[in-house]
Amino acid sequence: MRIRQRCGERARKRADRGPSGLSLLPWLLMGLGALSHLLGGQAPNPWIGAAGLLAFNTVYIAIVFRAFDRSRRESPLTWGLLVTLGLLTFGLAIGYGREWLLLFPLLGLGVGAVVRRGRLLPLIAFPLVVAVGAVTFWRDGWGSIGIVYGTFISIMVTAAILALDETVRELRETREELARAAVEKERLRFSRDLHDLLGHTLSVIVVKSEVVRRLAPRDLDAALAQVADIESVGRQALTEIREAVTGYREGSLATELDRARDALSTAGIEPVVRRSGPLLAPQTEALLSWVVRESATNAVRHSGASRCEIALSGSADRVRLTVTDDGRGPADGTPGSGLRGLRERVAAAGGTLDSGPAPRGGFRVTAELPVEASVPPEGDPAR
Structure with missing residues (x-):
């Protein structure tokens, strides 16, 4: 049972953390076509191509890991890396052609992960897709329409999914904060009710006890009547405290x-x-x-x-x-x-x-x- 509880707690913690940069790393496999083009000896200036591919992968990895930390995602360095990734992608695609066009959807993933939402997304996405279309049609003709579509989808879907995940986490944090505030308000309510209930009741009991002490030596019946009142007050206080605890006291x-x-x-x-x-x-x-x-x-x-x-x-x-x-x-x-x-x-x-x-x-x-x-x-x- 304890093992099951620990597994459940670990699963909840992972869910709270949400996705990370690791979730976008498998898409680097789309660059295998460019790598095979280099290894096959078909690419001109292979050393330049290899250096460019290495730089592309390095910058892409840096971007996707920074994209999941809001303060780092919005920093000038991240935007500089994104511009660098764009220049590398267009440069390699123009210089090497068909197999290298699959780097464009990876560029789209980077753009979607960083920009995510707001008016800036369409201002970046649509001109970028147009530029990708121009390069791919020039290098590969109509056969590259899938690359253009894939780039557009990678931008919009990545931005939508990550923005939704961020919103859900913010709502969860807000809900937890509201729950904590509700608990604090309930504690304050209960402390006030308890203060008012017990303060009044104990004051009456003390006063009546003093009366009993004064009456007992000379009028036992009157003292007993006051004791009965003390008992009644105590019983009433118990009832009121129970009602206050359950939250339905009127x-x-x-x-x-x-x-x-x-x-x-x-x-x-x-x-x-x-x-x-x-x-x-x-x-x-x-x-x-x-x-x-x-x-x-x-x-x-x-x-x-x-x-x-x-x-x-x-x-x-x-x-x-x-x-x-x-x-x-x-x-x-x-x-x-x-x-x-x-x-x-x-x-x-x-x-x-x-x-x-x-x-x-x-x-x-x-x-x-x-x-x-x-x-x-x-x-x-x-x-």
């Missing part, structure tokens, strides 16, 4: 207002809840639920307030939630990570969230949203 604003009222009362803070305005879309309610939860949790944990007012109002298009307490606010005057995360979520839904000292003292959190907010999946507080 916040109910009415439920969250009741929880906030209970948590504030337990902490000795007088809750005042005012709600008016139109019916809200589920996404908007869910997002406002997070604002209520985070603001109430901060009031319980940090404010030292005696009164906290939660006001919800709105018009036909916008809804406004304000949470104001008469406490001291954050110790350093700056909002915590919970409020910063909420600000990003509200902004992604087309709204605004402001927090800071209230005009008459205390701390205020104000969120404004469209009545039907559109929450992006990666920032959806309902998930």
Whole structure:
């Protein structure tokens, strides 16, 4: 099984690398006709022909290996080598004739591998094919029409296949990058949800535990009632965490207002809840639920307030939630990570969230949203 997995991994790696210059080397066999012409003693100036054929093969190999590295393919050196290959091909074809005309399709492979796509391809391919046709007709007449066609096909097919392969690899890289970004967004979403869920729940449990400690010596029944509340809060937190993990948690604003009222009362803070305005879309309610939860949790944990007012109002298009307490606010005057995360979520839904000292003292959190907010999946507080 492990051997099969390793073979599969090696095959995937080879597929990711794509073709290389080695895939174009077998086509050099098309030059065997020119080589046999030299070895048969039929070519004039055989030493010049041999040197030219050696130079042609060397330049062709250099081009095809450079063509599969984008930075090297687009360098002036590669284009200089391509021009050199063209001069060698035309020179050998004009000087030696028929058997050497098969070098033209090899030139086409080199051109297709380097140019590949864009407006430059037809500007190079068509004049080159015309020039090849002129030379081949002069040296071999109509019998060389296959050479012209083969040169054209080698240019266009090589360029198309390699451009398609390059595009597929770019799309694969883009898909992998998007997958990595999606994972990072999901991690951020989960960390925010976990922070908001546990921060609120643990704050309520701590406050109720302190009440139990104070009540136990003098009123056991009341202390037991608080213990039952702690158990209920813990069970509810477990349910919410499971839902957050699966990504399908939906916040109910009415439920969250009741929880906030209970948590504030337990902490000795007088809750005042005012709600008016139109019916809200589920996404908007869910997002406002997070604002209520985070603001109430901060009031319980940090404010030292005696009164906290939660006001919800709105018009036909916008809804406004304000949470104001008469406490001291954050110790350093700056909002915590919970409020910063909420600000990003509200902004992604087309709204605004402001927090800071209230005009008459205390701390205020104000969120404004469209009545039907559109929450992006990666920032959806309902998930």
